[in-house]
Amino acid sequence: MKMPDRNNLDLPPPPGRIAEDYGAPDGRSRLRQGIAGVLSYPIAGPLLALIIIVVVFSTTTSTFFNLGNFSLIVQQSVVVGTLALGQTLVVLVSGIDLANAAIMVLGTIVTGSLATTIDPLAALLLGMLVCVLGAAANGLIITCFRLPPFIATLGMFTILTASARLYTHSRSYPIMSDLIEVLGTGPSWGAVTITYGSMLWVALTLVLAYILTKTAWGVHVYAVGNSPAAARLNGISVGKMLFSVYALAGVFYAFAGWQALGRTPIADPSGYPLANLDSITAVVIGGTSLFGGRGSVLGTFVGALIVTVLKNGLTQAGIDSLYQQIATGILVILAVGVDQYLRRGQRT
Numbered sequence: 001m002k003m004p005d006r007n008n009l010d011l012p013p014p015p016g017r018i019a020e021d022y023g024a025p026d027g028r029s030r031l032r033q034g035i036a037g038v039l040s041y042p043i044a045g046p047l048l049a050l051i052i053i054v055v056v057f058s059t060t061t062s063t064f065f066n067l068g069n070f071s072l073i074v075q076q077s078v079v080v081g082t083l084a085l086g087q088t089l090v091v092l093v094s095g096i097d098l099a100n101a102a103i104m105v106l107g108t109i110v111t112g113s114l115a116t117t118i119d120p121l122a123a124l125l126l127g128m129l130v131c132v133l134g135a136a137a138n139g140l141i142i143t144c145f146r147l148p149p150f151i152a153t154l155g156m157f158t159i160l161t162a163s164a165r166l167y168t169h170s171r172s173y174p175i176m177s178d179l180i181e182v183l184g185t186g187p188s189w190g191a192v193t194i195t196y197g198s199m200l201w202v203a204l205t206l207v208l209a210y211i212l213t214k215t216a217w218g219v220h221v222y223a224v225g226n227s228p229a230a231a232r233l234n235g236i237s238v239g240k241m242l243f244s245v246y247a248l249a250g251v252f253y254a255f256a257g258w259q260a261l262g263r264t265p266i267a268d269p270s271g272y273p274l275a276n277l278d279s280i281t282a283v284v285i286g287g288t289s290l291f292g293g294r295g296s297v298l299g300t301f302v303g304a305l306i307v308t309v310l311k312n313g314l315t316q317a318g319i320d321s322l323y324q325q326i327a328t329g330i331l332v333i334l335a336v337g338v339d340q341y342l343r344r345g346q347r348t
Helices: 027-039 044-060 067-092 100-114 120-145 149-168 178-184 196-214 216-226 228-233 238-263 275-285 297-316 321-347
Strands: none
Touching: 044 297, 067 100, 067 196, 067 216, 067 238, 067 275, 067 297, 100 120, 100 149, 100 238, 100 275, 120 149, 120 178, 120 238, 178 196, 178 238, 196 216, 196 238, 196 297, 216 228, 216 238, 228 238, 275 297, 275 321, 297 321
16 A cells, blocks of 8 residues: 655644744744844944953952952043044044054144143144144045055054154153043042043044934945945045045044043153054954944944953953963954954855
């Protein structure tokens, strides 16, 4: 007797088979879909990484998990975090700025050298103006001479670093002004201090997030980063957009310089030697694509915290600073690798 073919019968899925093959996703499939949905938010990955790092250091050290240390972490993140906001703008248009820390340091040098001879407010404003002009010069070189951003900003980094040393004869300037130092102060509750520089960092992050998501200029930034050719066909002046991006980044470098003088009231031409790389690290770890057109300043905010938390936790664990740099480099490689994997997935 010939047995009926099971495929021709209207029978329920046999036990052990994956239910989604029959049109009804099982629990595991729903879990995978839920995880994929959460990770589709750009900030989810950096937040998860930050939580994991905090948990690891909280369980492996006795001094990491306390309010005083968390307050210190935020204060340590301020300068690099604000630099990274300007760096985010540049990276969103497929650029890179290796000179941002050198621009900031030159601004602090101008402020510090003039603060003893002219009004401190005027000295501060002139120092901030130098930062904006230095960043705008980057944009002008890139747009007018069509140089790759890496080459243009590398050259500017070298020029400004040497110029700061020549201007100061390699000496530093102590700051003796309440106005210039104000961002390093703030209200305290026991061991917790919330500095005005930290408040400014949060405010700048929110303002830039609004600009990028709620204004036509912000839409154009993402459009240029995604495809300059397509943006040009849609009537966007790519050259003007690039110049405006670098010039606006200079505003954030200027505020970072003010924050730096508040944290350490000494204008030193050799200060913050690795801040440019730390700012790039914060941007990349925060989920902004080095290929442009994708990312957020909120992710950069979390990325800056990750960089500082990692260094703070490794220091408290007694790990040599060289190993800290190795760990940071590994994070950058992983972040770029994930970015490339996601881009390949989008293409397919």
